[in-house]
Every structure is written in C-alpha cells, then in structure tokens.
Amino acid sequence: MAAMSAVTREFLHGRREPEARLLAACALALVPWIAVLAMTLPAHTVARNWSLAWSGFDVLLALMLAATAWLRRRGDVRVGALAGASAAMLVVDAWFDTSTSAKGWDSTMAWGSAVCVELPLALVCARIALRAGR
Numbered sequence: 644m645a646a647m648s649a650v651t652r653e654f655l656h657g658r659r660e661p662e663a664r665l666l667a668a669c670a671l672a673l674v675p676w677i678a679v680l681a682m683t684l685p686a687h688t689v690a691r692n693w694s695l696a697w698s699g700f701d702v703l704l705a706l707m708l709a710a711t712a713w714l715r716r717r718g719d720v721r722v723g724a725l726a727g728a729s730a731a732m733l734v735v736d737a738w739f740d741t742s743t744s745a746k747g748w749d750s751t752m753a754w755g756s757a758v759c760v761e762l763p764l765a766l767v768c769a770r771i772a773l774r775a776g777r
Contacts, residue, residue: 704732708764713769723775730768757776 690696707729714722737757744753 700732700736704729704736707732708768711768711771720776723772726768726775727772730765730772733761733765733768737765 677767707725711722711729730736740761741750741757741759744750
C-alpha cells in the first residue's frame with residue numbers, strides 16, 4: 644500500500660478532486676466521439692431486439708420508480724440516488740421516444756408523453772434527489 648500513488652489514495656478514500664478530474668476528462672473525450680458518431684452513423688437502421696430493448700428499459704424504469712416510491716415513503720435517505728437515476732432514465736426515455744418515433748401519430752404520442760408525463764416526472768424525481776438527506 645505504501646507504493647500507492649497519491650491520486651490512487653485520494654480516489655480510494657473518496658476525495659473529490661481525482662473523481663472530478665476523471666469525470667471532466669471523460670466529458671472532454673466524448674466530444675470527438677460524438678462528432679464521429681454524428682458524421683458516420685446512418686440516419687436509418689434496422690435494430691435487432693428492438694422490442695426487447697424498449698420493454699426491458701421500461702421494466703427497469705418501472706422498478707426504479709417503484710423503489711424510489713418505497714424509499715421515499717419510508718423516509719430513507721438513500722432515496723436520493725434512486726430518484727436521481729430515475730430522473731435520468733425518464734429524460735433518456737423522452738429523448739429516445741421523441742427522436743426515434745415515426746412521423747404522424749407515433750411522433751404526436753411520443754411528444755405528448757414526453758411533455759405531459761416523462762419530463763414532469765423527471766422533475767419530481769430530481770427534486771426528491773436534490774432534497775434527499777436534508
């Protein structure tokens with residue numbers, strides 16, 4: 644353990660600076676990758692297991708919301724982590740629903756669901772996450 648670097652020791656002991664540097668480096672590393680994806684991915688594709696991917700995501704989202712509700716009801720401070728993750732999942736759900744829906748009724752339903760259900764619920768979850776432990 645004596646040979647462990649200072650950065651490694653700080654990281655293992657929960658110090659903020661190494662974690663912040665790691666996250667910032669990853670955010671910067673994503674910028675060129677996003678550009679590559681934007682220029683090279685096809686506008687249209689056929690995906691295998693599309694229904695499994697979406698139904699699996701929605702099952703996980705339902706479990707997250709149920710667990711968040713349960714922890715909130717009990718007054719458990721761990722609710723913050725689940726509520727934050729639930730908020731992120733709801734925003735991702737809204738994004739992919741609206742950006743992948745077919746024109747017409749599918750798009751109308753996706754936007755309606757995003758604006759009236761997913762994003763407002765994400766705000767509720769974010770509020771719970773930010774107020775957890777207070």
